[in-house]
Amino acid sequence: MEVVQLQRRFVEYAASLFREGFLDGQFTQLQQLQDEKNPDFVVEVVSLFFEDSEKLLNDLSRALDQQNVDFKRVDSHVHQLKGSSSSIGAQRVKNACIAFRNYCEEQNTDACLSCLQQVKQEYSLVKNKLETLFRVTGATDFDSWWVDTDDDRMNEFEVSRLREDKRILVGFVES
Numbered sequence: 362m363e364v365v366q367l368q369r370r371f372v373e374y375a376a377s378l379f380r381e382g383f384l385d386g387q388f389t390q391l392q393q394l395q396d397e398k399n400p401d402f403v404v405e406v407v408s409l410f411f412e413d414s415e416k417l418l419n420d421l422s423r424a425l426d427q428q429n430v431d432f433k434r435v436d437s438h439v440h441q442l443k444g445s446s447s448s449i450g451a452q453r454v455k456n457a458c459i460a461f462r463n464y465c466e467e468q469n470t471d472a473c474l475s476c477l478q479q480v481k482q483e484y485s486l487v488k489n490k491l492e493t494l495f496r497v498t499g500a501t502d503f504d505s506w507w508v509d510t511d512d513d514r515m516n517e518f519e520v521s522r523l524r525e526d527k528r529i530l531v532g533f534v535e536s
Contacts, residue, residue: 371497378494388450407491410449414484417442417496421477425470435473436465442480453483 378384395402417438424435443458461476 363435374497375494378490382456383490384450386450387447387454391449398528404495407495408446410451411488413445413489414442414454418477418481418484419446421480422431425474430468430470430473432468432473436462439465439480440443451484451487454480454487457483 379388391403391406401431421435421438421442424431424438439458439461443462445455446452446458457476457480461473461480464472464476
């Protein structure tokens, strides 16, 4: 497949993550913190999110499996997961955590167990989507997310189209 087609498909895939609510503008802000001095910044931060989330999800499962559920502890774990999800722009995970916290406040074990399954589902989805995104970009080269429009191999139409794709993606993030 031609490089331009691959790049275009990548831009479309990335835009779909915003359009479908997997990611929000915080993810774009995270990308903007990455530079030449720290080219793996986004991958490193998201990898830490994955590690921490796995631990928190396991802790939540154990806490909700107790005879006498400590809802303050459960809420603390959910609050932590909500914060880390928010910090990387994992919007659907964050939103599921908001509902989860409401049930913790009500001390509703069945609803908390249901929310835990929802959070796990949303986490699994965003993890798979981000891992796919990282594989497409070569895992560390996030500058390739945005096509080098000075590339001599691209004709003027291709450059124009890719610039428009970039504006569309940025528009999804900013809206």
